[in-house]
Amino acid sequence: MVCETKIVADEHDAIQGTKKDSIILSSSQMWTSSTPAPNPLEENDVRKDTVFIREFERTDHVEVRRIFYEGIMERIPNTAFRGILQQSQTQFLYALLTLMCFVVTKSLVLTCCVPFVLMGARYFYSHKVIHNYLACALHTDMADIGEYYMKPT
Template structure:
């Protein structure tokens, strides 16, 4: 059950989850450090997700690594290469995943996540909200109007504190973005994710989003795109969309 309350211009959404109440409200300056912590920790969790879980989603990478192993064996004629090279590949994937994602984090912190009030709170076409559980900020999400496609708003920066997942925080945050879209008469809500964890995709599908495309070999902002990064870092970017008109008509 959800309840909406008005306090000035601040719209608060309350979601009841068992005996706990999740309050979704607009960002306040005092939330900045907690928001940045949740966002950065969420990004850092994507390093092993990208480096290891993502490997099975890229058969072209597996083929390349197999060819590298075969070539090294032919050149060296050493059987221990067969065992050593896969370990080196995994280390390379972890190292470059960490470097790219850390670069993306630095870029975000130097832009919108470094000056949240200026980027999100001063324009009627953007907003950032936090989820509060038992007086503590445990999640964050943002909405930003898009020029292309016209009439759309993008869900961005969704992240939930690891200790509070599976408590309905992500759903409450997502519904707040949908409420924003309906109120401001946007036709579509879009989002993109490079996550491989099934839980992230299940959350978006639960909110009503559908996957409308996948970009294999997505160039992550902050990547240097060197030869070794091309070899050891490769991600799929999933594009999701939700028609807001379907929400208002149901």
């Protein structure tokens, strides 16, 4: 994930760069949480709960693009399936189409297939839109991260 001019990665050793410039923080120091403080017995496994933040370097280009790609790809199921929970008009439209299918065809089997076809089409078009965005982003601002994000404004 790219945050302004910083990079956050789970695997600190996988990213080349100057290790002396790294800042090591536990996630509890970065974000407040409503959970109680961790058990002192669990502190022996520090790497599991540690976040490393450092300045972006040109050698991070491939890793940043991978993190960006994976983060955007996670949006496909959210836009296709979970997003419909907040879209009552779309839910109504899908129910209406399913009912119309039953009225026209009088087939219970075909009517049961309509919601799956609609959700499949929704997933396909969400996938298509997000891939088009990724293609554009990876060839414009993510192609030269230093030029787009590291230059002072």
